[in-house]
Amino acid sequence: MSWKNTKQNSFADSLVVEHKSLSELDDVHNIINWNEIEQTLSNLYSSVRGAPSYPPLMMFKILILQAWYGLSDEALEKQIARDLMFRRFIDLSLSESVPDHSSIWHFRQLLNTEKLLEPLLEQINTHLEQNSIIVSLGSINIIDATVIEAKQCRKRKGKNGNNTQDKEAGYNVKTAADGKKKTTYGFKMHANTDEDGFVKKMTYTPGNVHDSKEFDKLLDISKSKTCGQVFADSAYANKNNNEKLGKENNKILHRAYRNKPLTKEQKQENKQRSSIRYIVERTFGLLKLHHGLGKARYLGLERNKARAQLIAISHNLKTGMNIFKRMRNLRDCCIQ
Template sequence: MMFKILILQAWYGLSDEALEEQIARDLMFRRFIDLSLSEAVPDHSTIWRFRQLLNTENLLEPLLEQINHHLEQNSIIVSLGSINIIDATVIEAKQSRKRKGRNGNNTQDPEADYNVKIAADGKRKTTCGYKMHANTNEDGFVKKMTYIPGNVHDSKEFDKLLGKQNNKVLHRAYRNTSLTDRQKQENKQRSSIRYIVERTFGLLKQHHGLAKARYLGLERNKTRAQLIAMSHNLKTGMNIIFLNKCEV
């Protein structure tokens, strides 16, 4: 039940307190988590402790793998011949600017760091925050992900995201070397594929609030991002099932 509660939280972008209130008054939420009207709603502190437990016990990555395995077993995720589309997105820190609090201390997130990139208009854009790297397939399912401070180079996450798989589509930062003319031509041909991971990041930010960190510190925000990735995969799977039924 508690894991279902966290999936609801990721789907709707609710705080722990708002989630507790929503479960208390929404029959659909209760039905989803199998909680009867006579049963007490877990309070926000219980929700927080369970989420922290998943992180401290290192259960979140195995849970993502288990969800993906279940989707694969039900022919929703197709792994045979699947490609790996790897990219990163910048996430602004909850406290991204240097400001003094009431006690005079800096309130900026101490574990976040600055990322500098060239925007579409050619101007440099600097963001204090984190980066989420993801390996997705052609349908936008998140297969693997990492979450790091914004100043870490993308190439350092490559092996973690790809593992032993060889079929891949990369953004140039992961190569960490200059591109040959042939590689540049391949990049143009693959641009129609690479947009998939960019679309996935767009969905995570627009519908799940991933554009801005909710907490201070890397681990708590990483936990949130992992749960959002799981909820995204489940929602994507449900959409595929619905579309398949409509076509029958």
Template sequence: MFKILVLQALYSLSDEATEFQIKDRLSFQRFLGLGLDGTVPDATTVWLFRECLVQAKAIDKLFARFDAALTDHGYLAMGGQIIDVTVVPAPKQRNTVDEKAAIKDGRIPEAWKAKPARLLQKDRDARWSVKYTKAKVKEGADPKAFKPVDLAIPMFGYKNHIGIDRAHGLIRTWDASAANAHDGARLPDLISTSNTGSGVLAEPAYRSKKNEAFLERGMFKSHIHQRKPNHRAMPERIARANAKRSAIRSAVEHVFAGQKHRMGLIVRTIGIARGRYTCGLSCGRCPLAGRWRRSSRLGRANPGSSSDLQASSSQHRLPPGELCRIFGI
């Protein structure tokens, strides 16, 4: 059953689609050890098994178990750490103004109390957030003559907070929250004390007196981006320093790209507990999702790492299927 969740996370499949694909694909059947006449679990069985893992809060234990397996195979957390967050979309809720106000106050709307079936289909934990970005330069236009345009994109769902190590680009810490949660408040929970490097890189949202004091107490070196002064242009010295940090910090965006584009990460379930489980699978502490795919290729060139680290990775390269053997699945 756990192998089924592996496939479900890798290919972003619903329970019904998972059942169909197992019956349809010989490659899936071989991976699961099923014959042509084997019994395939139905969608309800897959849901019940996943729900048992959610209720038991097993994702954290799997997370720690996989990290220990990586360490045993030579993938130590080293080179410092990069902290970042991304919004994971969830199905939008069509609520009235009164219903939205009740949810924000932590209450259940009166109209939902009389309809338990409707209440079960409403996500009261997901929230709206705004993603800020820049408009792309039009094709054929001069980039220097193009005036940057700020875009505000509303998004509904949850936030996936992660911390990766610079040497291997593997997720070492993670957490999940509603989309409107403040990024900087999660920094203490995302710092890995097992990393051999002391440097910490993050966006300006993580810079605060409280976080700087926390890093100083833990003997970490803060490389968090400097904020732009209010109503003033960014000093050239600070801009150059931020640019150098961005060149290193961009490695975390490749992890998010693997989750969202190759795996199609989305929260299809209802509630923060199930949403946290989905984010945990995508983060790959257990042998799932992007890291399960990437771990068999860690012997290849690692962007941002030295030749010594690349040589070390090639010596400890995990062959395909090794992680399933480690976990006995």
């Protein structure tokens, strides 16, 4: 299947008056090698029959915009049609038609089916590392999980009398800061972030899966003998994790047990570790505040996992773009 040529400028494009608001997202192109991303996506459309389709790189950029601005598929279609900055970012000429919401939905499903979102997150992180935005040498791991309420979280009867709750979600019971237990029916996003809040790796599970179950997947200890220092709350504190990490890398909060309270030294260490561990909680807060992660948009685990992965990718791109701007401003000041 061939791809549409959406980049060729038309007479209408030449009439657009340049304005700084149109170039707000241009710095993304300075930190990411889109040619390599395009190669990763190049085999998505393998059929030689059918009408030309929209380029997969353009469709991927559209999903990035969706995650950045928290838009539904229908709202995203409308925004691309009327927003010059959106068209500029995805290289879509004014003379070209806009992908409809069903095309956007199908492409997101295709990325998930082909399991490309995790490799894309790793690839983008590699590009950020190559541009000295992500620091890998001596990087730490800050691990935690956050609860995401299911789209249909309450027990209600449907037309056929069956429960309409999302069958792939689960109940999570958590003790809040005020000591009261809070029950949420939904999912969990488990993440490993660095000290700058970049999402290094993430997994997605039903809400009833214990945080510690995803510990090894987030660290990939099996692939590397040294993973660096690991900061996490006391839910991850157990004998197995202590042995895996060793004394030097283990920065998990100490846990008090019955008849074995924390010592003064352990309390002090917990305080120091918490001052670093909060970064992952801040990242979750940003994802929920700006990207709507706190509420699932779809039914089923896989669709919501794909959405969470796209949100993580977009968060890393936005964070990387902001750091790049600060680096450039600092460089310009030094030159002056």
